[in-house]
Amino acid sequence: MRIDIISLFPEMFSPLEHSIMKRAQEANYLQIQVTNPRDFAFDKHRIVDDAPFGGGAGMVMKPEPIYRAVESVTKTVEKATRRIILTCPGGTPLTQAKVKELASFEHLVFICGHYEGIDGRVREHLVDEAISIGDYVLTGGELPAMVMVDAVARMVPGVLGSGASAPEDSFYNGLLEYPHYTRPREFNGWEVPEILLSGHHKEINRWRRKQSLKNTLERRPELLENVELSAEDKKLLVEIKQEQAGG
Numbered sequence: 348m349r350i351d352i353i354s355l356f357p358e359m360f361s362p363l364e365h366s367i368m369k370r371a372q373e374a375n376y377l378q379i380q381v382t383n384p385r386d387f388a389f390d391k392h393r394i395v396d397d398a399p400f401g402g403g404a405g406m407v408m409k410p411e412p413i414y415r416a417v418e419s420v421t422k423t424v425e426k427a428t429r430r431i432i433l434t435c436p437g438g439t440p441l442t443q444a445k446v447k448e449l450a451s452f453e454h455l456v457f458i459c460g461h462y463e464g465i466d467g468r469v470r471e472h473l474v475d476e477a478i479s480i481g482d483y484v485l486t487g488g489e490l491p492a493m494v495m496v497d498a499v500a501r502m503v504p505g506v507l508g509s510g511a512s513a514p515e516d517s518f519y520n521g522l523l524e525y526p527h528y529t530r531p532r533e534f535n536g537w538e539v540p541e542i543l544l545s546g547h548h549k550e551i552n553r554w555r556r557k558q559s560l561k562n563t564l565e566r567r568p569e570l571l572e573n574v575e576l577s578a579e580d581k582k583l584l585v586e587i588k589q590e591q592a593g594g
Contacts, residue, residue, distance in 0.1 A: 350377065352456075352496070353459060360492075371500060432474060432475065433460065441494070522563045
């Protein structure tokens with residue numbers, strides 16, 4: 348997958364040069380590039396912002412440098428295989444379902460706003476959609492872009508190394524994840540659940556599914572409304588509720 352990021356502050360994306368992101372790029376599962384719209388400004392001072400029409404505080408990012416920057420990274424890519432995204436607090440909320448959808452494209456372009464925002468014509472005529480990572484405002488779109496890149500990258504085959512890792516993540520199948528344990532077997536008087544040491548894989552899988560359902564019921568019960576539960580899942584939920592009631 349190819350990911351292009353349009354940002355005034357390329358140096359902010361150094362976290363993408365470490366850990367899993369670094370290995371994924373070295374193995375050529377991901378190609379990540381950051382383009383500075385200042386390089387596409389028309390004047391010698393590389394001005395990318397101006398005062399808003401109609402007055403008001405702050406400055407607005409001009410449309411021309413952004414258009415030219417996006418054009419430079421999309422001119423060789425078929426439109427049907429790409430998605431141009433504006434990071435924006437007024438956009439569609441980011442969910443795991445949206446992450447899966449984005450991961451189906453071969454090329455993603457993230458446009459990071461700054462200052463008071465981006466000229467409205469960018470959203471109206473250039474981007475395919477605007478996405479928000481939450482109902483709050485940050486100083487720029489760089490952090491949201493990194494969050495989205497990280498989330499999408501996990502869905503790209505080969506990035507996590509094990510094909511089983513992503514499907515077991517929280518929200519991947521609509522539920523929260525079950526707890527994980529490792530050595531030592533006992534720490535500070537806290538012991539690993541005995542079932543995980545039994546070697547009975549069928550029972551371990553049942554325990555993990557039950558813990559996933561329990562975590563979801565206790566922490567995010569509304570998620571259960573949108574999950575297709577099997578007969579076994581419903582049986583486990585009954586067990587969980589009986590245990591919670593002390594029955």
